[in-house]
Amino acid sequence: MTNQVVIVGAGHAAGQAAASLRQEGYDGKIVMIGDEPYLPYQRPPLSKKFLAGELSIERVYFKPPAFYEKADVEQKLNTTVTEIERAQRTVHTSTGESIPYSKLILATGSRVRELNVPGFDLDGVNYLRTIDDVSKIQSKFKEGNKLVVVGGGYIGLEVAAVAVKRGIDVTVLEMAPMVMARVVDPIVSSFYERIHAEEGVKIVKGAAVSSFEGQDGKLTRVNCSDNTNFDADFVVVGVGILPNVELAQAAGLDVENGIIVNEFCQTSDPDILAIGDCTNHPNPLLGERLRLESVQNALEQGKTAAATICGRELVYAQIPWFWSDQYDLKLQIVGLSAGYDEAVVRGNPDDGRSFAVFYLKEGKMIAVDAVNRPPEFMMGKLMVAGGAKLPAETLRDESINMKEMAQMAKDAS
């Protein structure tokens, strides 16, 4: 029988799985198949330092090219896996190859959600997911150019922050009544609206894009359903991503809002594992199933899948964390705030650029948003993991430092 792990996908999760397989002592063959022309690279910098031109492509690679040689990982780039033939334990590719596997790892990631409105295919309508997307956007980075960002989430706001610093006229159109609506409390949302306004970005809320208008195939204007419109030299759409589950689905694996895996990253076929953005996985600490779009999730599931293949039990169980860089602001988030019933603010979000919000559910801390507040973030990790229960007035009290706070939470539990 072939002793060969095939990894479908060549993103963060795929790169980590390959590295971890070798660290775990796997001595069979590893084949990584990716549809982009690049070795695994980090996506977070794409909307931050890489977009700003502050990082070269070599520095966004997940591992240097020499790594794959040393670790003996065969790369098949520019190649799409078209079918998994489970009975034969073989994958078929767009290049006509059939590659056998003993274990298969699906690291198919996600793709951008497209805005299917008239004019969607005009030159100048961009998305941001890949290195090539960034190149296209950067080619429009000319001082005085008008950029309309569609979607006031992390990607949209990070792009806005980079672009306005380059002297570009930036307008963000957000459909919801507040930015970052999916992930933060209105307190954090209003804070970011204030900062973007101070930096010169215009934010329009409740704006639903109805069409892109152009001349000679080139975008000139963005129209909204309330008949307002915005001149634009280019657009960046950031309205979320969709997990790439079609390959798994066609192979008859269980799929529901992601490829269903257990805490060892195994799908409904134990010889097929799935990791990263594309998975719907259990989180034993939170007691619920999640589909996460984050680096931590990609890295940790990559490690777990490698351990599983090597016969070692490494349960994937972590409190989720995320970050976003906009201007000089580092937003660090720990936990998932959905379902909170109280948001406790520490510091003053109406003035200055540093504060934190603790999200409580029935008195228990479930998440923290920390803006330029590493102590709140670092201790928040411990407190959320420990299910801290501290009174709001204690959390708010800045005369108590965060180390004391974490200790108080520990003592109280």
Next chain:
Amino acid sequence: MAKITFVEFNGTEHEVEAEEGTTLMEAAINNMVPGIDADCGGACACATCMIYVPAEMAAKIPEAEDMETTMIDFAENADATSRLSCQITVTPELDGAKVKLPESQH
């Protein structure tokens, strides 16, 4: 290029060639030094690339900025010599430097 030695918690040494202008974290990652996780890829967001810097080397590098200092202050296994390797840029003066790694980054 500067030669940097990373010493794992168990004493294993890894001497690597670090390119000027990149960071010590990148030098470690690019040379597959175990014990540096660098989950956030160098954004000073996670404190999983901590190293211990000896005094003679500390004198040759700029002091940590506020964000880094605070992250370290709250990181596990940190002491007064701790730095985040993603925030240290490689310069010719660092040639021959030897830094130690913590038992774990988490």
